[in-house]
Amino acid sequence: MKIGIVCYPTFGGSGVVATELGKGLAKIGHEIHFITYRQPSRLDFFSENLYYHEVDIKSYPLFEHAPYELALASKMVSVVKYEKLDLLHVHYAIPHASAAYMAKQILKEQGIQIPVVTTLHGTDITLVGKDPSYEPVVTFSINQSDGVTAVSEDLKKETYAHFDIRREIQVIPNFIDLERFKRQKKEHFKLAICPNGEKLLVHTSNFRKVKRVEDVIHVFYEIRKKIPAKLLLVGDGPERDKMERLCRELGTCDDTRFLGKLDAVEEVLSVADLFVMPSEKESFGLAALEAMACEVPILSSNAGGIPELNLDGVTGYCCEVGNVEDMKNKALYILADENLPRFKENALARALEFDISAILPMYVDYYQKTIESTLVRI
Secondary structure (H helix, E strand, O other), X not given: OEEEEEOOOOXXXXXXXXHHHHHHHHHOOOEXXXXXXXXXXXXXXXXXXXXXXXXXXXXXXXOOOOOHHHHHHHHXXXXXXXXXXXXXXXXXXXXXXXXXXXXXXXXXXXXXOOOEEEEEOOHHHHOOOOXXXXXHHHHHHHHHOOEEEEOOHHHHHHHXXXXXXXXXXXXXXXXXXXXXXXXXXXXXXXXXXXXXXXXXEEEEEOOOHHHOHHHHHHHHHHHHHHOOEEEEEEEOOOOXXXXXXXXXXXXXXXXXXXXXXXXXXXXXXXXXXXXXXXXXXXXXXXXXXHHHHOOOOEEEEOOOOHHHHOOEOOOEEEEXXXXXXXXXXXXXXXXXXXXXXXXXXXXXXXHHOOEHHHHHHHHHHHXXXXXXXXXXXX
């Protein structure tokens, strides 16, 4: 198949999943065309089956904000027409699904039928999509898609609960490339960070309020009272300055490191003892899956789709959002020398269920069914 993938080219979960999906599909022989305004951050190798088409966003004095959606729709039309694509797969509803609808109608006028699959990832539904400014367009765009997928059962339920969706939503979970995300021998790195055998906690995110990074720091502060420990914070975002101030206030700076954005996050995860994800909302928890693949147990909130991934009492624990005391107690239990090996083993076993080789066939099958059903309607 020739498939066009539209996504945000950023470090966020939807862009990562879309890019890794395209790379995986290319490896098994499909021709993949990425359409976005910048080369995706993980589109980092050459393949004869991978193509990148940049959306040219021109700025005119008339426009206060460049009309990206129009430029994107035009680029979709061009790529579908000249590369003879079989299907468009758009990730994140806003504005990709609405731009795809526009492109589809333009192509229809030219006698070209192109099926569109929209994948819902989370904040496009749970946060942005609920905004009255966007809700009608989001609802319309989803209903006009030929296929709709969501990354978790929780996100599927929330979409139906808050939008008038008449399309069937297929749940296809996020996945992991176990060739990349696996525990590496980085003992020298662990020794440099934890020279006295301290337990190492890790958190990765985009440092937005919804990630509740302050809970990570408070949990670490409480753990540190009981056992020697270190904390690595990976990522960057609007809450970082506030979190640095909080560390200074709590006196944990000597044992906390802010590492910023890292491409090779698997190297950090390879030396971690516990991954902390106390998010207020999380549709799946891709960062947690990456940690589990590196044999790291998870301490998380019970928000959104996280409990579908982090099995309470098995791969880690799920706690109520904001319950720092419970998180501290559960973390200490996991980190106990007699318990940690079991949780690490269970985390890896769970991650194996989400190997990309198991998820790719789900997408291929869904693409084929969508294309066939579109042909029947013509």
